[in-house]
Every structure is written in C-alpha cells, then in structure tokens.
Amino acid sequence: MTNVALPAADTATAAQKPLPARLAAAFVSRLVIIVPYVWLLFFFLIPFLIVFKISLSTTAIAMPPYTPVLGFGDGISGFIDGLKQLSFDNYVWLTQDALYFNAYITSVIVAGISTFLTLLIGYPIAYGMARAPASLRPTLLMMVILPFWTSFLIRVYAWIGILKPEGLLNQLLLGIGVIQEPLIITNTYTAIFIGIVYSYLPFMVLPLYSSLEKMDHSLIEAAQDLGCQPIAAFWKITFPLSIPGVVAGCLLVFIPAVGEFVIPDLLGSSRTLMIGKTLWTEFFTNRDWPVSSAVAIILLLVLIVPIVFFQNAQARAQEAGR
Amino acid sequence: MNSTWSRFNITAVTLGLAFLYLPIVLLVIFSFNASKLVTVWGGFSTKWYVSLFHNQGLMDAAWVTIRVGLISASVATVLGTLGALALTRYTRFRGRMLFSGMIFAPLVMPDVITGLSLLLLFVAVGLDRGFYTVTLAHITFTMCFVAVVVQSRLVTFDRSLEEAAMDLGAPPVKTFFQITLPVIAPAIISGWMLAFTLSLDDLVVASFTSGPGATTLPMKIYSQVRLGVTPEINAACTILIGIVTAGVIAASIVNKRREVQRLRDEQAAQRG
Numbered sequence: 001m002t003n004v005a006l007p008a009a010d011t012a013t014a015a016q017k018p019l020p021a022r023l024a025a026a027f028v029s030r031l032v033i034i035v036p037y038v039w040l041l042f043f044f045l046i047p048f049l050i051v052f053k054i055s056l057s058t059t060a061i062a063m064p065p066y067t068p069v070l071g072f073g074d075g076i077s078g079f080i081d082g083l084k085q086l087s088f089d090n091y092v093w094l095t096q097d098a099l100y101f102n103a104y105i106t107s108v109i110v111a112g113i114s115t116f117l118t119l120l121i122g123y124p125i126a127y128g129m130a131r132a133p134a135s136l137r138p139t140l141l142m143m144v145i146l147p148f149w150t151s152f153l154i155r156v157y158a159w160i161g162i163l164k165p166e167g168l169l170n171q172l173l174l175g176i177g178v179i180q181e182p183l184i185i186t187n188t189y190t191a192i193f194i195g196i197v198y199s200y201l202p203f204m205v206l207p208l209y210s211s212l213e214k215m216d217h218s219l220i221e222a223a224q225d226l227g228c229q230p231i232a233a234f235w236k237i238t239f240p241l242s243i244p245g246v247v248a249g250c251l252l253v254f255i256p257a258v259g260e261f262v263i264p265d266l267l268g269s270s271r272t273l274m275i276g277k278t279l280w281t282e283f284f285t286n287r288d289w290p291v292s293s294a295v296a297i298i299l300l301l302v303l304i305v306p307i308v309f310f311q312n313a314q315a316r317a318q319e320a321g322r
Numbered sequence: 323m324n325s326t327w328s329r330f331n332i333t334a335v336t337l338g339l340a341f342l343y344l345p346i347v348l349l350v351i352f353s354f355n356a357s358k359l360v361t362v363w364g365g366f367s368t369k370w371y372v373s374l375f376h377n378q379g380l381m382d383a384a385w386v387t388i389r390v391g392l393i394s395a396s397v398a399t400v401l402g403t404l405g406a407l408a409l410t411r412y413t414r415f416r417g418r419m420l421f422s423g424m425i426f427a428p429l430v431m432p433d434v435i436t437g438l439s440l441l442l443l444f445v446a447v448g449l450d451r452g453f454y455t456v457t458l459a460h461i462t463f464t465m466c467f468v469a470v471v472v473q474s475r476l477v478t479f480d481r482s483l484e485e486a487a488m489d490l491g492a493p494p495v496k497t498f499f500q501i502t503l504p505v506i507a508p509a510i511i512s513g514w515m516l517a518f519t520l521s522l523d524d525l526v527v528a529s530f531t532s533g534p535g536a537t538t539l540p541m542k543i544y545s546q547v548r549l550g551v552t553p554e555i556n557a558a559c560t561i562l563i564g565i566v567t568a569g570v571i572a573a574s575i576v577n578k579r580r581e582v583q584r585l586r587d588e589q590a591a592q593r594g
Contacts, residue, residue: 021493024495025493025494025495028494028495029411029412029494031404032404032407032408032411032412033404033408033412033415033421035401035404036401036402036404036405036408036421036425036465036469037408037417037421039401039461039462039465040405040421040424040425040462040465041424043440043443043458043459043461043462044424044427044428044462045420045424046443047439047440047442047443048439050439050442050443050446051435051438051439051442054442121338121341122338124330124331124334124338125334125335125337125338125339127331127334128330128331128332128333128334128335128338129335131328131331132331132335140335140339142570142574143339143342144338144339144342145570146567146570147342147343147346149515149516149519149566149567149570150346150562150563150566150567151522151523151540151559151562151563151566152523152525153523153525153540153543153544153547154346154349154543154559154562154563155345155346157349157543157547157551157555157559158345158346158348158349158559159345160547160551161348161349161352161551161556162345162348164551168348198341198342198345201338201341201342202342205338251430252429252430255430255431255432256430256431256432256433258432259432259433259434259435260432261432261433261434261526262525262526262544266547266548276432276433276434279434279435279438280434280526283438283530284529289442292438293438293442296434296435296438296439299432299434299435300435303432306430307427307430307431310426310430311422311423311426311427314422314426315422315426
C-alpha cells in the first residue's frame with residue numbers, strides 16, 4: 001500500500017513545491033487508497049475468515065450458539081491447542097446428509113436453466129435496442145433500468161398475484177377458454193424460473209446492449225453484400241462479437257441466482273431445495289450457526305470459479321476503457 | 323443503421339418492455355381495488371392507503387429504512403468514490419489485486435453469504451445488533467456499486483484538464499475539488515441513488531444483521547407477504563415505486579441538463 005505511484009503531472013509540479021506541501025499531497029493520495037481498503041478488509045475479508053473459523057467449530061446450545069475455537073487471546077500454545085480442537089464435523093455432516101448435496105445441485109441447475117432463459121429473452125431485447133434510432137436509445141435504456149431500481153421484493157411479490165391458482169393469469173386464460181382447469185404455477189420450479197428471469201433480466205440486457213451497440217454495423221452489411229444470409233451473418237459476425245456481453249450478462253445472472261433466497265422462498269414450494277434457502281433455514285429456524293457457516297463456505301467454493309472469472313472480465317474491461 | 327429499425331426489433335423491444343412493466347402496473351392497479359380479494363376487481367378505492375398510514379408497525383419500519391438508507395448511501399458514496407479514485411488513478415500499489423477483488427466481488431456475492439458473514443463479524447466484536455449494524459452492513463455492500471459507477475465515469479475523464487490546473491499551480495487537493503469533482507458529480511449522484519435504493523430494497527442482509535427494534539420495511543413486507551397477498555401491501559409497494567420512479571426521472575432530467583450544459587461549455591471553450 002505504501003509505494004504509491006504518483007501521477008506523472010503530480011511529480012513534475014511537486015519538484016517546484018516546498019516539502020510540507022509535497023508530504024501533504026502524498027499523505028492525501030495514500031488516504032484515498034487506505035480508507036476504502038481498510039473498510040473492505042474489515043467488513044468484507046475478515047468476516048469470511050470468521051465464517052470459515054466458525055464452520056470448523058462445534059454446535060453448542062448457548063448464545064452465540066457455537067463453541068469458539070482458535071482464540072488469539074491465549075498466545076501460541078493456545079492457538080496450537082485450538083488447532084487440535086478444529087473439527088470438520090460440519091463438513092462431514094454436509095456430505096452425509098443428501099439434503100445439502102441435492103440443494104447445491106438443484107441450485108446450480110435452476111440457476112443455469114434460468115440464466116439460459118434470461119439470455120434467450122434478453123438477447124432480442126438488447127439487439128432491438130441497439131438497432132433503435134440513436135435518439136430513442138437513451139430512453140429505452142432508462143426504461144430497462146427503471147424496474148431494476150424498483151424493489152426486488154416488490155417485483156417478486158407482483159408475480160404471486162399473477163401466477164397463483166385464482167390469480168390474474170389463470171383468470172385470463174380461463175376467461176378466454178384456453179384452459180378449463182386453473183394452472184398450478186406457484187410453488188413449482190416454473191414459478192422460480194419466471195421469477196429469476198424477470199428479476200435479473202436488466203442485468204442481462206445491459207451488458208448485451210453495450211457490446212451490441214458498439215458493434216460496427218458495416219461488417220454485417222459487408223457480409224450481406226458478399227451474399228451471406230441474415231441469419232448466417234448473425235451467427236458468424238454479430239453473435240461472436242457480442243460474446244463479452246453474453247459472458248458478463250450470464251455471470252451477473254448466474255452467480256446471484258445460485259444463492260438466491262427470496263425467489264425460491266416466495267414463489268417455490270416449501271419442499272423447494274435451494275441452497276440460499278437451506279442456509280436461511282439452518283440459521284434462522286434451526287439456529288445452527290456452524291452448519292450454516294459450512295453451507296456458506298461450500299457455496300462460496302461452488303461460486304469461486306465464476307466469481308474469479310467475473311472479476312477478471314471486469315478488470316479487463318477496466319483496462320480497455322483506460 | 324438507424325434507418326432500419328426492423329419490425330422484428332420493434333416487436334422484441336415492445337414485448338420485452340411489456341414483460342418488465344406489466345406485473346408492476348397490475349400491482350399498482352390492484353392497490354386501488356375496493357375488494358379485499360387482490361385479484362378480483364371490486365371498484366376504485368383508496369382505503370388501503372388510509373389503513374396503511376394507520377399501520378404503526380409499517381410506518382415505524384419505513385422510518386427506520388429511510389434513516390438507514392440516507393446514512394448508508396452517504397457514507398457509501400464517499401467510500402465508493404475514494405475506491406474508484408484508488409482503482410483508476412493508482413495503477414500500482416501493494417495489494418491492488420486484492421483491492422479490486424474486494425470491490426468487484428460484492429457485486430455478485432449472494433446476499434445470504436454477505437449477511438451471514440457480517441452478522442458473525444458483529445457477534446465476534448461484540449457489537450449489539452440493531453440500527454447501526456444494518457447501516458454498517460449496507461455501507462459495505464453498496465459502496466462497491468458506487469465505486470463501479472464512479473469508476474466508469476473516471477476512465478473516460480480527460481486527464482489533461484487536471485494537468486492544466488496543476489501546471490497553473492493548483493495543488494492536487496484543490497484540483498480535485500475544483501476540476502475533478504464537478505466533472506464526476508453526475509456519476510457520484512447516480513452512485514448515491516443506486517446505494518440508497520439498494521439499501522431501501524435489501525431484505526436478506528438486513529434480516530441477518532438487524533436486531534430488535536430495527537425492523538426495516540422490506541423485513542416487514544416480507545413477513546406479511548408470507549401470510550398472503552393483501553391490498554395494503556400493494557398500496558405500500560405502490561408508494562415505494564412512486565418515490566423511486568420520481569427520483570430516477572428527476573435525476574435523469576438533471577443529468578441531461580448538465581450534459582447539455584457541459585457540451586455547450588466545451589464548444590464555447592473550443593471557440594475561445
């Protein structure tokens with residue numbers, strides 16, 4: 001953190017200035033990094049270490065409901081004693097109970113299917129927006145972003161009224177005679193898919209739009225002039241060029257969807273096994289902090305590859321924008 | 323290319339927007355329903371709004387939520403802007419990889435993990451759960467969104483403006499406040515708004531980190547939604563939607579005016 005590279009212009013002028021001013025400037029520039037850095041270390045990184053530590057402790061019936069291990073108060077010998085007490089029981093427990101394994105698998109599958117559906121629905125929207133008259137694009141962009149500013153909970157709640165057996169969709173379909181019996185959609189995986197696609201659609205459309213909008217349309221025209229069919233031109237030119245947008249959009253949908261709690265809880269059934277819900281139940285209903293910590297650690301391990309992938313994509317985009 | 327906005331494209335955009343807006347529109351319409359059944363129209367009425375304002379629990383929760391939102395968004399904006407400056411202006415410092423990781427990871431981190439880990443931190447340091455723990459938690463996850471928004475403005479920023487100011491003898495801190503800050507102000511404002519709405523919206527992190535007496539509006543709404551759909555909740559949601567919509571539209575108008583003004587200033591400057 002200490003060897004801050006001063007911007008070129010800064011050093012050029014700094015040479016002419018008295019020492020106190022230079023020191024003050026150097027201090028301020030360091031503060032810019034140190035303040036958010038320390039905040040994130042304390043409130044983002046250290047909490048994970050604590051989760052990891054507690055996931056290795058044993059359950060106790062007390063408040064806080066776990067037996068602490070690895071205290072740093074008793075010196076090195078205490079620390080080594082603590083190491084001996086570490087237990088992987090919670091992780092063993094997770095592997096022995098099929099419930100957890102199924103929950104992880106289900107979450108990944110549900111998130112995967114939902115991400116694919118979001119891409120299928122989001123791509124034509126983003127494509128249409130990118131081809132819209134330039135004067136209309138900012139308005140369209142705002143209209144796609146606006147629902148994202150509206151509460152997540154409210155948007156999921158809105159679907160309950162539509163999808164439930166006596167809900168608006170069934171009334172409409174019964175009314176026009178398409179179906180005779182009300183469709184059972186709430187408390188099924190279909191409802192969860194609808195909820196995830198709906199809630200995360202803006203996350204998919206925005207990166208897709210920004211990569212499609214930048215695209216040089218003359219490439220398509222050139223391909224068509226050379227006799228390429230529009231659909232072939234799409235698969236040969238447009239789609240490959242939009243891959244960065246597709247990757248960013250899919251990651252932005254997939255990663256949070258795996259750990260989603262609100263959607264499976266409100267739209268799914270009580271038997272819906274998704275890991276975010278399992279963690280919530282383990283914590284709030286069963287009050288088992290060590291097991292819920294272990295669930296969180298494994299969830300993080302499941303997501304670590306897509307998260308690192310996402311970070312690299314972000315860092316690359318940032319370098320490219322420089 | 324703007325000559326050919328084909329029928330396919332128009333249909334795709336129209337259907338997409340209909341899908342995005344229809345559920346919200348229906349929710350708003352049914353908040354004015356006289357019937358207690360949320361899905362059967364029983365005539366126009368505003369009685370749910372009246373009963374809403376007499377619901378002390380909801381009102382208290384709304385007040386807690388607004389206070390948490392205002393404080394956390396403001397602190398998160400300062401921290402996030404600093405983070406964005408650190409990321410864009412200092413390309414080499416020890417631990418930069420870790421730093422950018424900690425900025426980007428919370429954007430996609432599942433809420434349940436963020437909530438659980440922060441709660442365990444608060445327990446470990448012996449902080450009583452309540453208003454302040456929710457606020458600290460919200461600062462932490464919203465500052466990263468602010469950082470990303472501000473950073474995207476900073477990378478397109480013309481550094482020669484700053485260099486010119488410093489060549490003319492302005493110290494770096496003064497340059498920042500006189501040149502840099504006004505230019506990135508729109509991004510900072512949208513960052514603040516994003517942080518505020520994310521805080522207003524959050525259920526999961528708040529549920530983990532709050533304690534007795536600090537129930538937020540989403541927590542309240544969630545506990546009632548679990549019991550079923552009621553017109554009163556529709557009314558509460560409609561008010562929230564109205565506030566957010568008005569805020570976003572106002573901000574975009576302000577931004578547009580500033581943008582127009584900036585372009586004019588730049589043109590005037592170029593003419594000399």
